[in-house]
Amino acid sequence: MNDVIKQKAANIKLLITDCDGVLTDGGVYYGIEGENLKKFNMRDGMGVERLRKHADVDTAIVTGEASASLIKRAEKLQITELHLSIKDKPAAFTEICNRLNLQPQQIAYIGDDYNDLEVMKIAGLTACPADALPNIKAIADVVCSLNGGEGCFREFVEMIIESKNDSFFANAKNSSIILNNGRVIGKGQPSYIIAEIGINHNGSLETAKKLIDEAVAAKADAVKFQKRTPEICVPKDQWEVMRDTPWGRISYIDYKRKTEFGIAEYATIDQYCKKLGIDWFVSAWDVPSVDFMERFDTVLYKLASASLTDLDLIKRILETGKPLMLSTGMSTMKEIEHTMNFIDAFDKNYPLFIAHSTSAYPCIPQELNLKMIQTLEAKYPGIPIGYSGHETGLATTVAAVTMGATFVERHFTLDRAMWGSDHAASVEPQGLQRLVRDIRDVEIAMGDGNKKVYESELLPMKRLRVNISDEYKEKPLV
Structure with missing residues (x-):
């Protein structure tokens, strides 16, 4: 041109x-x-x-x-x-x-x-x-x-x-993506912190709203849910397996139906999040769920680790044009490469995020493998790399940010003792508040990498150093 x-x-x-x-x-x-x-x-x-x-x-x-x-x-x-x-x-x-x-x-x-x-x-x-x-x-x-x-x-x-908009492409080359609300995720930006509500609402809209309230109070950037079509996502041989639930002893397919939100619930969530000023989006697990979610102007789509090889689902998400966040748990590098090649063939400039993850709930420290964040960053320059954690503590998620994660996601619950499959690997409201606080403190503490003498060091320098450089001998103490 x-x-x-x-x-x-x-x-x-x-x-x-x-x-x-x-x-x-x-x-x-x-x-x-x-x-x-x-x-x-x-x-x-x-x-x-x-x-x-x-x-x-x-x-x-x-x-x-x-x-x-x-x-x-x-x-x-x-x-x-x-x-x-x-x-x-x-x-x-x-x-x-x-x-x-x-x-x-x-x-x-x-x-x-x-x-x-x-x-x-x-x-x-x-x-x-x-x-x-x-x-x-x-x-x-x-x-x-x-x-x-x-x-x-x-x-x-x-x-x-x-x-x-040269700045858009400049940001992309520097591992940044601009969401449709103007928020930037990538290198040089504060880490984008996602409170993963998932199905921890247990089918209750009021519980979902309380979780959103707590995420806002903790100053998280976004909340995320999961959207499934139970008849597609639940294997047919599991439909009639009976299990004990808060609704009594019911079939597995009926349990999954009861935990799934519909148009009325998501319309309320959409309005509630916009009112409180927090981003929201979902992990879509099947093509009809993407069709369903296209009624809402969410900021991006998440692809769960289990769906990394579901090319039909990925294609449907790509057709929406919304940024896509891939999670890479339970995957080999060959599988990641295959999916990345598929997306590149569709559109080499597609707005894409990659999240390192290990799909164990909860995950032990020995299997977190945080150095994969840097491996993915080196392999896919220009793509924001993040971390989706399922561990029980907070320190390793904070560490992920120091290792370059431009976004982090943690499962979030009101009470880890609540009934449900994901609560045990989730953080509670106070834990989410500490996590956001610690990440922001670490981001500030990392500085710019340029060595300098701070004003707060002058007094100890004059009191303790044997030979003081000329530039500091006459510098007044503040």
Whole structure:
């Protein structure tokens, strides 16, 4: 990308796109009742969201089509500037400029056909797919390497993001990621502390709210839950196994159903966390759970260690465009590499975190292997590395921060004696408060690595040192 195009891209405030030949491959598909259908590229949809979040640039669609599929797609992507059955695209362009108080040079346009030619002559920055008509290629500022419907829109979006927000990519190269609420996780930032509530609410919304209250009081950065579809996640041969529970002796599948929150509970949690100013997100254990969680604007997705090899689940999360935090317990390096290669093939710039973990509950110190934090950091430079701990003490989690963990996660409960599988490996409210306090103290204590003489050392120096350097002999005591 040359400097002229980069400067043009840096000024963009709105990206207008044609539909057929850009967002789709221009083909026509028919449903069972003969209605027109469109095939959209998932990466292009992610591009709309990334453009909005990382460059503060909205997307508009101006097209001669009037497809019901396009209307639904625009609703899904929250594109409100949708202009259908447009015969005069330059006139539509001018109307958008006037209504949104934008100058032509602040608008980018991507098209592929003759009816895009005139509007491309007045837009500030233009692009076209690799299979655009020759006259369009001749006038476009950028000719994408990908065809229409195969990711050319996303390719153009990433170029705009790179130009508009160099700091985003600079942070990425320095092992940092910006969440959708502006919070930065990575090197040089305070460790992002996650209170893992998981299923420790035992199916009670009131217990969940108390846990959120305690996490806020401890000054944790986020709370995390777990979302499952019991019928998918519980092996069929375990469904009818009976067990004693707080609800009496019931089947295992019924127990898992009772501990699972639905739309009403998560809507309340969403509102409650926003009110208290704490981030929240979930570990999604299956594809329908991701579909369910997409109703909420959570800051990221967590992939549990057990799911590291579930490529269908990973793909569904990647399609959301939200940052993904991988946990690596019960995994070999080969399995980690395989998953990382899968994600890289999907999108080499995908916002990703990796958490070192050992999946034992509770985990003994001999198996924590904290040096893996540095191993992962060396193997995957540019990716924030963190730690998900299941030990019983606090010191080793604090130690993880000193070894470079940019985020830490610990299971959290109101009382370790409560009924349930995860409480014994969890910290209680007072423990979480101490953990946050100790991590923040250690972060301050680590300093900047540059040797200096502090004011507090001058008096002991003058009293104890045999030979005092000239620069300090006359320095007054404070």
